[in-house]
Amino acid sequence: MITISLCMIVKNEEDNISRCLISVRDIVDEIIIVDTGSTDKTKEIAGLFTNKVYDFEWINDFSAARNFSFSKATKDYILWLDADDVLLDADRLKLKRVKEILDPSVDVVMMNYNYAFDEKGNVVLSHFRERLLKRAKNFFWSDPIHEFISFEGKVVNSDITITHKKAHTNNRRNLNILEAMLAEGKEFSPRNMFYFAREKLNVNEYEGAIEYFNKMLDSEKGLPADCITSCIYLAKAYKAKDDRKNMLKALIRSFEYDTPRAEICCQLGYFYKDIEDYKRAIFWFDLAMKLEKPESKWGPILHEYWGFIPSIELCLCYYKLGNIEEAIKFNNKAAEYKP
The missing domain is CATH 1.25.40.10 (Tetratricopeptide repeat domain)
Structure with a gap:
């Protein structure tokens, strides 16, 4: 069985950090918290979970802070999370299983990241991230903002999902x-x-x-x-x-870079709908409905564009053209995605 260091950087996360740590504390073998200048009770709360809480002077560089947190890790693999991330119960079980059976030759484990949700809690944006990394590979973060890891080696996709519980933003x-x-x-x-x-x-x-x-x-x-x-x-x-x-x-x-994606097709549908060219709008919304949704690609997926949005827009376009039968058909189809 592999061992795991959880590495996090935090600042003023007293409302979130407990929820995150509770979701993983019985799975990871080490918790490392790097605080970049909290003025609330973040450090005090973190101290209830680990004695490895470090101060890091903020220098407008997220990579520097994350690399410092990685430098404190001592276990086989490093798991990184943000304070407003959480593992739901089903994903906790999956991570425990991965910990038990992971082939030590694996360098990186990708996990799905459910980043945004609608008002009913349905996922509207997700993508894969490199979440579990072999410490011996000395992976490091780059760029001061929107930081990333250039990883290589043996990479596997997992069915584990990290759920983002966004609490605040700084525009x-x-x-x-x-x-x-x-x-x-x-x-x-x-x-x-x-x-x-x-x-x-x-x-x-x-x-x-x-x-x-x-x-x-x-x-x-x-x-x-x-x-x-x-x-x-x-x-x-x-x-x-x-x-x-x-x-x-x-x-x-956008067609220069890949085959059409539903997100693009729907934007083209909106382009023609806005000028009441409903026939051409229908062409693009209908094409979005026919595309196969990518499930394992690492890029972002805006899920509503791969079902609900083209369905409801086709309903509206057909209604405008007086085709009530088709309008009802696609209204019912939209209801399958959002009952």
Whole structure:
């Protein structure tokens, strides 16, 4: 049986950290908490679970903090979580099983990450992350914000899911760190460009978002999943500026990177629905319905676009065209996804 070190970085997480640690404390063999400047009871609460609570001076660099936490690990594998993550009961059992049977030759175990939910608790956004890593491989984090691990070796997908219980956001924090990188003259990688553009979009700075999404795409060095997502976000930025011509170009550009995805097809459906061209809207929503949903790809999946959204939009489009029979058919289909 392998042993596991849990490594976490935290700040002002008194409302979340207990829930996270309770969900894994009987599975991991070591809990390492790195605090980056809490002013609440986070450290006190963490101390109820482990005596390995460390202070780390915040330097606007998430990778530095995470690498420090990894440096304190002593077990075979490292599991990393954020304070607002949790393992549900079924996934606790799966992680226990993986711990018992994992082949020690495995370097990385991927786990699904359910990141966002609708008002009824249905998953609307998920993706795979590298969650369990062999300590002897000395994997490390890169980039000050939206940090990542460049992993290699023997990688396996698991059926374990980490559930994100998002409690609070800081809309400017990430953007401030990226802007500081630019001010210091640091050269942005395509990945940096993607996240910088996304942060600009999140605060409605559309010109900056458009500039950096295009820079990222024009670099021709971005990951296919990031390029496709960039096209979706770029179209959103153009729509906010009422630039429909470039909005359409951005969506069509996504086909350079992979076969059509339901998320893109639905955006194209919306494009034509907005101008009451319901026949062309139906073409794209119908295509979204016919695509096979990817279940094991590591990129993000917006689940509603692979069933519910095209169904309800087809219902509306057929209704507008006076085809009540088809409208009822797709209304019933939508109800299968959201009873």
